[in-house]
Amino acid sequence: MTSKKWVPYLLLAPGALWLALFFLTPMFNLGATSLYDPSGSLETGYVMNGHVGNYVDALSEYWPQFLRSFTFAAIATVLALIIAYPLAYAIALKSGQWKNILLILVIAPFFTSFLLRTLAWTAILGDNSSFVHFLQNIHILPEGGRILATPFAVVMGLTYNFLPFMTLPLFTSLEKVDPRLIEAAGDLYSKPFNGFHRVVLPLSMPGVVAGTLLTFIPASGDYINAQLLGGIKDTTMIGNVIDRAFLERGAYPTAAALSFLLMAAIVILVASYVKRAGTDELV
Amino acid sequence: MDQIGGDLRLVSLRKEFGDFVAVDNIDILIPKGSFFALLGPSGCGKTTTLRMVAGLELPTAGQILIGDHDIASLKPYNRPVNTVFQSYALFPHLDIYENVAFGLRRRGVKDVATQVEAMLSLVELDAFARRKPSQLSGGQQQRVALARALINRPEVLLLDEPLGALDLKLRRQMQLELKRIQTEVGITFVHVTHDQEEAMTMADTIAVMNQGKVEQLGSPMDLYENPKTTFVANFLGQSNLLTGEVMDRGDFVGVKVWGNHIKIPASRVATTNAKVWVGVRPEKIYISAESNHAHDHLGNQLIGTVLERSYIGVSTQFIVEIPGFLDDEKIMVFEQNVDASEVKAGDRVRISWDPSHTFALDAKQDAYAGDVLAEAE
Amino acid sequence: MNWIRKNIIMIVGLLVLFYMFIPVFVVIALSFNEPKSRLTYTFDKFTFDNWLHPCSGAEAMCPAVMVSLKIGLISTIGATILGTLMAYALMRYRFRGKGVANLLLFLPMASPEVVLGSSLLTLFVSASFPLGFWTILIAHIMFCLSFVVVTVKARLAGMDPRLEQAAMDLYANEWQTFRRITLPLLAPGIASAALLSFSLSFDDFIVTNFNSGSTVTFPMFVWGSAQRGIPPQVNVIGSAVFLIALAIVVLGQIIGARKRKALAA
Incomplete structure (x- = not known):
């Protein structure tokens, strides 16, 4: 049946070629650009001289933004996990005939543009919004205190925006949990939390791993939330820096070095996380 | 394709999957028009043998002859062989009529109506032509699978555990039914099963397989009364x-x-x-x-x-x-x-x-x- | 009290769901807003005008929507075709290099959009390829491709390979088998892959922003106007896209349920 050995290659070729040309080549190009002499410009052209100094400059100047990006992304990921778990659990194991409708409802908000939803948060969290006034009145927020343009708003925005990336993998793995297992755990005299801790949580680990990765990666590279919900100073993320370096300052070598560093950092973080989760928690 | 005909012969047929020898140089002669059973426990190589005859696996070595033609390297769609699959594999998006007509249409037969209707009445499903497979019972689905294969008048019909999904009573009934249909159409049936009773009820000749080899080949009575191993x-x-x-x-x-x-x-x-x-x-x-x-x-x-x-x-x-x-x-x-x-x-x-x-x-x-x-x- | 304890997970779940919808409600509400000035983003006065005349008052918006629709459609078609072929090869054939192909498909999904966008920019700039419609299209097909492959692969995994074998056994060659059996059975998976592609493309800002040159897509228009004041018509487009997509998904569900019901009858 598989006598025509070239058939699968033929089927793969167009897509693989596309990815090779427009994903792999750009990555190499990015790497090369990051080693150009930074004294050039788009107009005069760049000289390739293996200028590793770009990385030193990038790190020494922008390490706070790197650190902030990963901190924000990590907090947002944990928050998203805490928020999404009950939702995924309810849909997977408690919803019965409503399952499909609830699933549609999880995806539905994301048919509205990412930017518009984030802008909507600026309206909700804005200094003159009724929500902020309410928080001030019950003294959760001090008089004149604000939410918009704070790190809190940025983390909240990141958490909100990547919630379905957390919910759907969690749902997929929880759906495979046989409800009878939970009953069996109850039958064997474990308290409800124990049953969850010993039965459901371990079984949903693949979903937790996939969900955290799918949330963390885009969150750490995002700059829309930082731009729209954040302030001028304490909320700038590495995405903002890269965007400005490329598109406003035209400082390609430094920008490419930053971009390359972000990719490398994520690859290392993800690989070590998958390895840890794969050996310690997945089994 | 039409000129290929005669006995089915497996000559030194061998299939390896990596280091595992699934079928170990078997030689079998299956006379034209007979009802032949390959019987053995799961993993004995009987299904692999069947799939090689169907063209779904390529043999590592050996020949599969129908008459004098070696079909071992032909594509499944170039062989005068059809299969009744385990759990039927009826096309869920096509109705019963189109399932049965599928083979004829692929071979470019223009007027399929007469043949399809005749075949549906042979398996007593005339009334169900426009139903979808999932609307039929297990026994009815089984008969559609049979009709879908038989309508092509193959030289050899392969049956892969055809009754496995049916309950005991229906299985007995279908055993007799299959035997009746085989006698009526006179096509060579090769039947793979792990159920000795099923094999003995229907087959003229049984090959008992174990660990990729044929243990003994003979009539049901011969095997039962005078086992050699x-x-x-x-x-x-x-x-x-x-x-x-x-x-x-x-x-x-x-x-x-x-x-x-x-x-x-x-x-x-x-x-x-x-x-x-x-x-x-x-x-x-x-x-x-x-x-x-x-x-x-x-x-x-x-x-x-x-x-x-x-x-x-x-x-x-x-x-x-x-x-x-x-x-x-x-x-x-x-x-x-x-x-x-x-x-x-x-x-x-x-x-x-x-x-x-x-x-x-x-x-x-x-x-x-x-x-x-x-x-x- | 007991009722609450019994249904606590469902209640929390529904609260989370409500939270996910808050911005959507705001977008829909603002689409009926007649703001006092362009710079305010608060609800001032109810009006139908924005829905009746979405293109007037925000002259640059409608062309941007058209650009986004065009790019969304073409990149969906491209990514769906390329991705379906790849998924089929990966699921139905054994061949050397499958691991490499899977890795090549996984990496774009694991890369942040800034990196995807900026690396493409460096390529286009060093190749002196003019930025604009075509570069956006190239980028969109690239990042949609992996998602199509994942979606179609999942559908193929749930499909009994014996169906295709049965077709071949019944004289259908490889192409006929694909066309008559695989493709129809795969259709729901391909449809959801296409829907996903379109929404990814239509909504993308970051990658597009790097590679758009002077071409303006709808998200880029929104981004631009966020600095200058957002016309309420933007929310009309946002709400309309939301409602249309919701309608398509609900319709798909109803058709699916009908089919299942008809089969069960």
């Missing part, structure tokens, strides 16, 4: 196998079993070795009180004690312990419930059987090969 003796029905040593050879071979003399016709001794397994089927043995000499004329006889007696409706089963025999050589006896048996547990009994119901196998073979219960342990 311990595997066949145990896999088809049940057998008492006793340690024996050949004492003298003639028309009848004399064998000593723990001091008892047993006679076996020479034609039923499958080995020239002196160490043998002496075999006899439980239902061939008569059991009576030690004092009862009514069956003495049969020829082979042992004296022992009844350990267990269980009534199971159609028969009563006894387990008899013979002094001097090994622990696992207790003899099983099935007695038809014609009269109420005189024998109770604990009684001394005389068990007798005809030498022509005895067989002898090479003692080098594993006495438990093919024993479903022993292998499950």
Whole structure:
């Protein structure tokens, strides 16, 4: 049946070629650009001289933004996990005939543009919004205190925006949990939390791993939330820096070095996380 | 394609998956128009053999001949062979009519209506032509699968565990139905199953397969009455196998079993070795009180004690312990419930059987090969 | 009290769901807003005008929507075709290099959009390829491809390979088998892959922003106007896209349920 050995290659070729040309080549190009002499410009052209100094400059100047990006992304990921778990659990194991409708409802908000939803948060969290006034009145927020343009708003925005990336993998793995297992755990005299801790949580680990990765990666590279919900100073993320370096300052070598560093950092973080989760928690 | 015809012959057919030899150089001749069964436990290579004939696996070596044409390297759609798949594989998005017409349409037949209608009435599904497969019962789906294959008038029809998904009663009914249809259309049927009863009910010839090899090939009666290996003796029905040593050879071979003399016709001794397994089927043995000499004329006889007696409706089963025999050589006896048996547990009994119901196998073979219960342990 | 304890997970779940919808409600509400000035983003006065005349008052918006629709459609078609072929090869054939192909598909999904966008920019700039419609299209097909493959692969995994074998057994060659059996059975998976592609493409800002040159897509228009004041018509487009997508998904569900019901009858 598989006598025509070239058939699968033929089927793969167009897509693989596309990815090779427009994903792999750009990555190499990015790497090369990051080693150009930074004294050039788009107009005069760049000289390739293996200028590793770009990385030193990038790190020494922008390490706070790197650190902030990963901190924000990590907090947002944990928050998203805490928020999404009950939702995924309810849909997977408690919803019965409503399952499909609830699933549609999880995806539905994301048919509205990412930017518009984030802008909507600026309206909700804005200094003159009724929500902020309410928080001030019950003294959760001090008089004149604000939410918009704070790190809190940025983390909240990141958490909100990547919630379905957390919910759907969690749902997929929880759906495979046989409800009878939970009953069996109850039958064997474990308290409800124990049953969850010993039965459901371990079984949903693949979903937790996939969900955290799918949330963390885009969150750490995002700059829309930082731009729209954040302030001028304490909320700038590495995405903002890269965007400005490329598109406003035209400082390609430094920008490419930053971009390359972000990719490398994520690859290392993800690989070590998958390895840890794969050996310690997945089994 | 149309000119290919004749007997189906597998010649030194071999299939390896990596280091695993699934089918180990088998040779089988299946005469045109016969109902042939490949019988064996799961993993014995029977399904792989079938898939090679269908063209769904390429053989590692060997030939698959229909008449004089080697079809081993032809694509599945270039072979005059069709398959009834396990769990049917009916196309869920096509109705029954289109499922049955599928093969004809692919071969460019213009007017399929007459043939499809005739085929649907052969399997008694005329009324269901426009239903989808999932709207039919298991038995009906089975018949659609059969019709979908048969309509192409293949040289060989392959059936992969065709009745596996049906309940017992329906399975019995379909066995007779399949046999009727095969006789009616006269196409060579090759049937793969692990169910010995199914194979024996339908097939003219059975090949018993084990670990990629053909253990024995013959008519159902031949295999049952005169098994050539311990595997066949145990896999088809049940057998008492006793340690024996050949004492003298003639028309009848004399064998000593723990001091008892047993006679076996020479034609039923499958080995020239002196160490043998002496075999006899439980239902061939008569059991009576030690004092009862009514069956003495049969020829082979042992004296022992009844350990267990269980009534199971159609028969009563006894387990008899013979002094001097090994622990696992207790003899099983099935007695038809014609009269109420005189024998109770604990009684001394005389068990007798005809030498022509005895067989002898090479003692080098594993006495438990093919024993479903022993292998499950 | 007991009722609450029994249904606590469901209640929390529904609260989370409500939270996910808050911004959507705001977008829909603002689409009926008649703001006092362009710079305020608060609800002032109810009006139908924005829905009746979405293109007037925000002259640059409608062309941007058209650009986004065009790019969304073409990149969906491209990514769906390329991705379906790849998924089929990966699921139905054994061949050397499958691991490499899977890795090549996984990496774009594991890369942040800034990196995807900026690396493409460096390529286009060093190749002196003019930025604009075509570069956006190239980028969108690239990042949609992996998602199509994942979606279609999942559908293929749930499909009994014996169906395709049965077709071949019944004289259908490879192409006929694909066309008559695989493709129809795969259709729901391909449809959801296409829907996903379109929404990814239509909504993308970051990658597009790097590679758009002077071409303006709808998200880029929104981004631009976020600095200058957002016309309420933007929320009309956002709400309309939301409602249309919701309608498509609900319709798909109803058709699916009908089919299942008809089969069960």
